[in-house]
Amino acid sequence: MDPVLITQLWWIAPGALAAGTVGFATVRWRGSRGGRRLALDAARHDVKVARQIASDRRHALKMARADAAHAAAERSARRLTGDDVAAARQILRERERDLRAAQADLHAKRVRLSAARAALPSASAPRPLDRLRAEHDAITARWMSYETDPAMQIAYPAMTDVRQPATAAYLRAAGQAVEARRETEYRATPATYSAYRDAVAALERSLVAAEHHARVQSGERASAPGWQDAAQDVLSRSAEVLDKAAEAAASALSSWNNRKRR
Incomplete structure (x- = not known):
């Protein structure tokens, strides 16, 4: 072989090897991020974010208490x-409500983490992202039945009327879900999966609300989904009770250790 040609092409082999290594690493990264542990990693990400929010709101509550005490002294x-x-004092009450909501959200995220850990799919099972996309497609197909079925159009005209607030809310949620899905296709990370999962959940809730409104508009008697508000209130109270119990247990243990040392 021509020595000049060898001199000009000496870099091809290392370059090809590097490109192959990068390609393999990219495929492996995508496989691990978009694989069966994606839902579990997303649940861990949610707990981390919720814990930080609760910490920030706990600090804001302390500041509000100090401001309220200072205002009383100045008064x-x-x-x-x-x-x-x-x-x-009004700001203090708002900060207390914010902290309770953050604690309830953290508790819910921890429950979801436990569920995701228990429901970790096997190697042969569908991946969490594939299941989430299938759920998204099912919701969209459910909505399209009102667009394509003449009988459904006649029975529930409000479902295709964009002037109806519930229908407009569904269409906004549909756009947000599509955008979140596009983000996961570009880069499937715990954060993007979490955002896509929440967008799909919001899309389903908006569809249920739109269907409820359309049935009412058509003269049907549909039960109002007020149980969700009651469940949220129970969850908030449960999280508050758990936090108080944990604080009491920690205080009792600290007192017992101090007594033993004395």
Whole structure:
């Protein structure tokens, strides 16, 4: 072989080897991220984010308590008015509600993490992202039945009327779900999977609400989904009780250890 040609092409072999290595690593990364542990990794990501939000809101509550105490002291010294104190206390109550909501959300995310860990699919089972896409497609097909079936169009005209608030809300949720799905196709990470999962859940809720509204508009008697609000309230109260119980147990253990040392 021509020595000049060898000199000019000496870099091809290392370059091809590097390209093959990068390609294999990319396929392996995509396979692991889009594989059977994706839902579990997303649940862990959700817990981490919810824990940070709860920590931030706990700090905000401490600041609100300090501001309320300061406002009360300034009111006693006649440097602030009663309206200032009332405003500080209102902010304090809002921060307390925010913290309770964050704690309830953290508790729900932990439950989801336990469920995802228990439901980790086997090697031969469909991947979480594939199942989520199938769920998205099923919701879309359910909506399309109102668009393509003449009998459904006549029975429930509100489902195809974009002037109806419930229908418009569904269409907005559908656009957000499509965008979230596109993000997972570009890069399937725990964060994008979590966003896509939440978008699909919101899409299903909006479809249920639109169907409920359409049935009411058609004269049918449909039960209102008020049980969801009650369930959320129970969850919030349960999370608050668990937190108080944990704090009491920690305090009792600390007192017992101090007594033993003395």
